[in-house]
Amino acid sequence: MTKDKILRVEQLSVTFTGGTKPVRAVDNVDLDVARGEVLALLGESGSGKSVTLRSILRLHNEKRTRIDGRIIADGTDVTLLDGDALSRFRGKTVSMVFQEPMLALDPVYTVGRQINEAIRRHESVSQDTARTRALHLFERVRIPSPERRLDSYPHEMSGGMRQRAMIALALACSPKVLLADEPTTALDATVQVQILLLLRDLQRELGLSMIFVTHDIGVAVEVADRVAVMYAGRIVELGPVRDVLRTPRHPYTVGLLSTRAHGGRLSGNRLPTIPGSPPDLTNLPAGCAFAPRCSSVTESCRTKAPEARAVGAGHTVRCILQHPTVGPK
Amino acid sequence: MLQTAAPVALVPIERSPGYWATVWSRFRRDPVAVGAGLVVLALILMAVFAPLIAPQDPFKGMALRRLRPPGTDGYPLGTDELGRDMLSRLIYGARLSLFMGVTPVLLALGAGATIGIVAGYAGGWVNTIMMRIIDVFFAFPSVLLAIALSGALGAGIANGLISLTVVFIPPIARIAESVTTSVRTRDYVEAARASGAGPLRIIRTQVLGNVMGPIFVYAMSLVAVSMILASGLSFLGLGVKPPEPEWGLMLNTLRTAMYIQPLLCALPGLMIFLTSIAFNMLTDGLRSAMDLKA
Amino acid sequence: MSTPILEVVDLIKHFPLATGLLGRAGSAVRAVDGVSFAVQERETLGIVGESGCGKSTTARLLMQLIVPTSGAIRYQGQTVGTKALPLKEFRRQVQMVFQDSYASLNPRLTVEDSIAFAPTVHGVSGDQAVRKARALLDRVGLEPARFAGRYPHELSGGQRQRVNIARALAVEPRVLLLDEAVSALDKSVEAQVLNLLLDLKDEMGLTYLFISHDLEVVRFMSTQVLVMYLGRIAEVGPTEALYTASRHPYTTALLGSLLSMDPDNRRTQAPLAGDPPNPIDPPPGCRFHTRCAYAEPVCSTREPDLGGVGLAHAAACHMAHPGTGHSRAAGRVA
Numbered sequence: 001m002t003k004d005k006i007l008r009v010e011q012l013s014v015t016f017t018g019g020t021k022p023v024r025a026v027d028n029v030d031l032d033v034a035r036g037e038v039l040a041l042l043g044e045s046g047s048g049k050s051v052t053l054r055s056i057l058r059l060h061n062e063k064r065t066r067i068d069g070r071i072i073a074d075g076t077d078v079t080l081l082d083g084d085a086l087s088r089f090r091g092k093t094v095s096m097v098f099q100e101p102m103l104a105l106d107p108v109y110t111v112g113r114q115i116n117e118a119i120r121r122h123e124s125v126s127q128d129t130a131r132t133r134a135l136h137l138f139e140r141v142r143i144p145s146p147e148r149r150l151d152s153y154p155h156e157m158s159g160g161m162r163q164r165a166m167i168a169l170a171l172a173c174s175p176k177v178l179l180a181d182e183p184t185t186a187l188d189a190t191v192q193v194q195i196l197l198l199l200r201d202l203q204r205e206l207g208l209s210m211i212f213v214t215h216d217i218g219v220a221v222e223v224a225d226r227v228a229v230m231y232a233g234r235i236v237e238l239g240p241v242r243d244v245l246r247t248p249r250h251p252y253t254v255g256l257l258s259t260r261a262h263g264g265r266l267s268g269n270r271l272p273t274i275p276g277s278p279p280d281l282t283n284l285p286a287g288c289a290f291a292p293r294c295s296s297v298t299e300s301c302r303t304k305a306p307e308a309r310a311v312g313a314g315h316t317v318r319c320i321l322q323h324p325t326v327g328p329k
Numbered sequence: 330m331l332q333t334a335a336p337v338a339l340v341p342i343e344r345s346p347g348y349w350a351t352v353w354s355r356f357r358r359d360p361v362a363v364g365a366g367l368v369v370l371a372l373i374l375m376a377v378f379a380p381l382i383a384p385q386d387p388f389k390g391m392a393l394r395r396l397r398p399p400g401t402d403g404y405p406l407g408t409d410e411l412g413r414d415m416l417s418r419l420i421y422g423a424r425l426s427l428f429m430g431v432t433p434v435l436l437a438l439g440a441g442a443t444i445g446i447v448a449g450y451a452g453g454w455v456n457t458i459m460m461r462i463i464d465v466f467f468a469f470p471s472v473l474l475a476i477a478l479s480g481a482l483g484a485g486i487a488n489g490l491i492s493l494t495v496v497f498i499p500p501i502a503r504i505a506e507s508v509t510t511s512v513r514t515r516d517y518v519e520a521a522r523a524s525g526a527g528p529l530r531i532i533r534t535q536v537l538g539n540v541m542g543p544i545f546v547y548a549m550s551l552v553a554v555s556m557i558l559a560s561g562l563s564f565l566g567l568g569v570k571p572p573e574p575e576w577g578l579m580l581n582t583l584r585t586a587m588y589i590q591p592l593l594c595a596l597p598g599l600m601i602f603l604t605s606i607a608f609n610m611l612t613d614g615l616r617s618a619m620d621l622k623a
Numbered sequence: 624m625s626t627p628i629l630e631v632v633d634l635i636k637h638f639p640l641a642t643g644l645l646g647r648a649g650s651a652v653r654a655v656d657g658v659s660f661a662v663q664e665r666e667t668l669g670i671v672g673e674s675g676c677g678k679s680t681t682a683r684l685l686m687q688l689i690v691p692t693s694g695a696i697r698y699q700g701q702t703v704g705t706k707a708l709p710l711k712e713f714r715r716q717v718q719m720v721f722q723d724s725y726a727s728l729n730p731r732l733t734v735e736d737s738i739a740f741a742p743t744v745h746g747v748s749g750d751q752a753v754r755k756a757r758a759l760l761d762r763v764g765l766e767p768a769r770f771a772g773r774y775p776h777e778l779s780g781g782q783r784q785r786v787n788i789a790r791a792l793a794v795e796p797r798v799l800l801l802d803e804a805v806s807a808l809d810k811s812v813e814a815q816v817l818n819l820l821l822d823l824k825d826e827m828g829l830t831y832l833f834i835s836h837d838l839e840v841v842r843f844m845s846t847q848v849l850v851m852y853l854g855r856i857a858e859v860g861p862t863e864a865l866y867t868a869s870r871h872p873y874t875t876a877l878l879g880s881l882l883s884m885d886p887d888n889r890r891t892q893a894p895l896a897g898d899p900p901n902p903i904d905p906p907p908g909c910r911f912h913t914r915c916a917y918a919e920p921v922c923s924t925r926e927p928d929l930g931g932v933g934l935a936h937a938a939a940c941h942m943a944h945p946g947t948g949h950s951r952a953a954g955r956v957a
Contacts, residue, residue: 045809144897158898159898160897160898161898188673188674189673189836189880189881190876190893190895193890193893194893194895194896197891200889215810216882218883218884221885221886222883241886255811259811259813260810270818271817274811274814277779340767340768342767342768344772345733345773347774348730348731517728517737519688520721522688523687524741524793525711525741525794526740526744530744538729538731
């Protein structure tokens, strides 16, 4: 079973120690991704979804961050890598697509040159070979007139095209796992669909494994095989996208699904809401972090955080409720 | 419909510490900044109470006791080229030196901040014209400008003050303009405009509170520069005139004794150095205390 | 029909680009290029469109924060900035909530001082203004005793946006311009704020202009919807008519870009290719013709009129009107 898991995250906790008091942004997260599978990490601000993703590439400032647990990618424990090994790992085994390509791409070099360098950093090939491969990548991500666009600077491209270039850069060294951090959030609706379809096609064609971080359940439904719903640093529900969408078991997931101002709803009628604000990580309640916002809260929720339990095939939930049909208040 | 709420008595509300209270509590926790602040305070006290602290009359010389080294009996820091007590002259010197350091900066702060804030808030061609005029002054190195101005006006404390003030107006105006320009385009200023408020009211209620901090800190970093420039002017015989005790001037008059009593000659320079370092570290401390995310 | 509460006539805003050294007439960003619409009292007009379509510029023009190149804005039939309706009075009637809840609050002012500011501008005493601020805080769901003395950075995004709404309401306006007012909020908080806006509208008889890139939210909030593309109106109409029977291919494409919310019927095709073009040099003729699947020669030469296609429903497309020379023009193909 574990053999075909390209990525496993075990008991991952991430604590930021830079501030006046330590903040535990990720708390005992377990997840895995099979070869060729897409997992969506869904959550709102402060849920720890991006922090989890960034720890897989060890992108956090090591001096101000404590990482506990194990991250095993393609057989190597990422937490033990250092120096050269870490550089080889980044981009080659696992690479990442960011939300804002303008910040992730270097403004002073052409995108073609950046892709060339990424290739040559990992493989000893000639400039010409690298250029040919970069051109091929640009064709793959469907950038029109790719030859010319390789010599463009990031600011000369439109938002959607920059994101395509960013994806080409991430794929430069044929990684096995692609991490995507809200790659479509900053894009217009008509462009978002294009990028989602592109990522889905590339993932299928290349047999990539993907972790896709998003705050939009609609995006998760569009690309993911499985969904992990995060809240206050924990995975509160994990399961196949169909099951989570159709029979959500955690009151938070139920709430997220019902608060969407969605087509069928009569306009002008009040929306069901989840009361309260997203959690303050510096001041989490004891017990279940969702308890203060939950309508079905019981006394034991406030004292002890519920363990993950199975509620279906590959569907787990951290909630003691047996019948989660009760939505939030 | 909203008026109905008016008769409700104002109940006590929870208040957060304001911005400056937070800055102060951060400043207090920075030992370097507090140390620098204490040194500055000590220098100010020394200047104010000079007559009480100084052991001797700073103007009274003794031809027989010229250029005594530090440690001489009755003259703990020695005597100068006219046989006057160094310690007393250094203590009295703080008065003029600090005065020449702080006053031009305060005057320039008033003028420069006004120019910069008006230019920054007005924007457009008003801004362009005002800032181009300011740029003309930038074309001259500040030392040269100060020397040229006091040279033209003649020696003396008042003329020194005027020329130093003129030197500091452009940099302060430019900082004020850039800070104001960045604040002017914020949504809360737009919101204030959208609520019907006029420019003066917006500057007073929305802009000043957000720009005066950074402008003040910048001005404070100029105090050390001003003091050194003032000393430089005195050294060249353009600022304070003898026999007034002022560190720059003392450095000038003692320079002939450089090979006879090098340590003695260094003392006024040391005071200038100490004071400017203290002001700079105080400024740095304030700046980092004010650098709240909020 | 009664006089609309807010009316915009042929509004144009061009931002000139830096001119050449010799003062040659440079090109301009044609951010808003001939936009006319009217909002009836107590309606909510939703404005949707992608980046660069001019919806935020329209909001700023309406609020008189920037000066239009040409065009008129009328409030209850009176032109803004005339003796009959001075700007200051207009600004008491029309208020705005911005997208960035943090940037739109002065970081040095407490919440109640921020809310109380506008009433004092209009002559309310300081004490009265503070009372009003606290009453409004209470109304938007923030307990005054806990929140009135706080600074913006101590509040969550949703709480700050409630403060911004209270601030906009402090001068008792009749029209509220909401420029992406919920876009930066988490979904669970977004729903709370949308409900609050609905309640306030009913209670105070407000009229909303709801600007957003989120079609679902606009559909939920609006009675009328206006679709903008590259500085012009593509289509405008009653919400349900527009969402169920759109007549402009751009509207159709926007709706076709909505996510499926169904893992068994995912989107398989993007309705449009490429990004929205740059408003510096909008294409001639119909501005959408470069991305339109139905474009014909007539589309690149003649600009379509915004003509009626139904009750209060208009579309700027040659296909929607007979006799335009487009092979799919209404009349030939139903």
